[in-house]
Amino acid sequence: MGILSWLFNRPEAAKSNTAAKHQPAQAQSRLAQPDLQATPQIRRDKHFLRVDSLSFLGIYQLSKSKKWAIAWRDADPSVGRGGHRESGLGAYVLADVSSGTVACHGSMARPNNGQVCETGVFCLEDWHFGSTLSGTFSVFDPSGSVILAKELTANIFTSGISKHGKYAFCATGNSPTDHGNKLFLFDLVNRIEMYSVTPKAGWPDSYEVDEGTGELMALFKDMGSFRYNAHGEFMDADQLGDANLNSSHYDRIILAAEKILGEVNLTDECIQEVLIAVQRARSLGADENLAWKPTALKVQGLAHEQLGQYPEAVLVYEEALALNPKIGVKRRLASVSKRIKAE
CATH class of the missing domain: 1.25.40 (Serine Threonine Protein Phosphatase 5, Tetratricopeptide repeat)
Structure with a gap:
């Protein structure tokens, strides 16, 4: 069965679980209940992760060690809506791949671009309902509790989390507001925003955080890496110009x-x-x-x-x-x- 067929042809029993309309930055997270712990809880192939007991099927990303998987579904099968929409909550699942069980699961308006680190701390982008330039970047611990949530008045362009969950980052697209075309770095240990700056390196292929120094590196596949220090100052302008x-x-x-x-x-x-x-x-x-x-x-x-x-x-x-x-x-x-x- 294809993903669209599965998503939009759920049995009536599954449809009765529909949540109330989501408000931005209010992701609903739940610990896996005891009756969900029978093995195996999860099944996955190259692209999708399935949890039959939750009637869940979504795309996923693994941690580098492949111990954890964060999966998400930007759709509400109960009402047959996916992607851009005005209502109908999406869902996410954090899976412990090593044991084949669900660590936590929850719902938010439009979950996208999940990342999970080696400790099970994970992040998600909520793209919000409607057409307004906005989004919420959220980070959760392995139990599903919110560590940090940043509501933005611009669309999220990219985001991620450092290897052991010490830092997280996100970057936004253009917007007429103060959040437009900005790069954010967050200290997850102290739960604070470290800085918000205009990204002088432009749009790299990806970002990576050095957990020892707090430096955020803008990575370009064909040119190398260029650093922002822990205060958001771009340190490698000359090197980037030459590259x-x-x-x-x-x-x-x-x-x-x-x-x-x-x-x-x-x-x-x-x-x-x-x-x-x-x-x-x-x-x-x-x-x-x-x-x-x-x-x-x-x-x-x-x-x-x-x-x-x-x-x-x-x-x-x-x-x-x-x-x-x-x-x-x-x-x-x-x-x-x-x-x-x-x-």
Whole structure:
């Protein structure tokens, strides 16, 4: 039976268990009852974890040692609703994989992106009902008690927990509120928010926390890791800039190049390095992408201009304007053209 068929064709006995409508940040968690402890409690395959006694089927994530599994279902089978919706609680299960039993289970509006550490401490994102930019990031102990819950006025982009449950983090997407485009780190031992900062490393592939130092590392698959210290200060800006310039992604190269050219007191050697990087970005595919080519030409023009290569700057500025009249180089083109006439 497929997951959708299973979710939305539950027997009537299971439907009688429906909870009341969820309010944000009020996840309902329960310890597994004694009658749920018969072995085996859980069954799982590569993608899904099933607990028949709870009429539960959901996707799951394992802890690194594979002792624990956190599973969640962003759907309410009793009313046939899943994903984006206005009502109908989802559910989650923490399973002790080593014993095949349920440690705790509960419900929340829209549970997603669970993570569990080696001690059984786990986190979940509640994406909330409706279309408002919002979410709640919650962390629980293995019994299902809430350690920390952060209600946000922005959608959650990513989240996670450190190896032994000392720290947790989440990052948000864009929002007009103070919570938009922010990176949060939480101390779970003291149950406090350590910081909320705009992520200067941008959008990494993942994050990881060093439990010894409290440093949060932004991990990029093709570039390495770059650190925020325990106060949220980004420590590796120069290293990230260099890594972006040497990246195989033309968008990262172009954005990094433009940022560097906006700095003061650059040496000609540095500007020449940026120019070479932008030209490489164009050859990597930026010229085939009409959304990126005008920006690449603009940044290349800035480099030529700062190096005093005015004829070359005019050529690329003109090409950029032909592709996008609003690219923002009309005044620069006029200024550089006057310089050439004055020589």
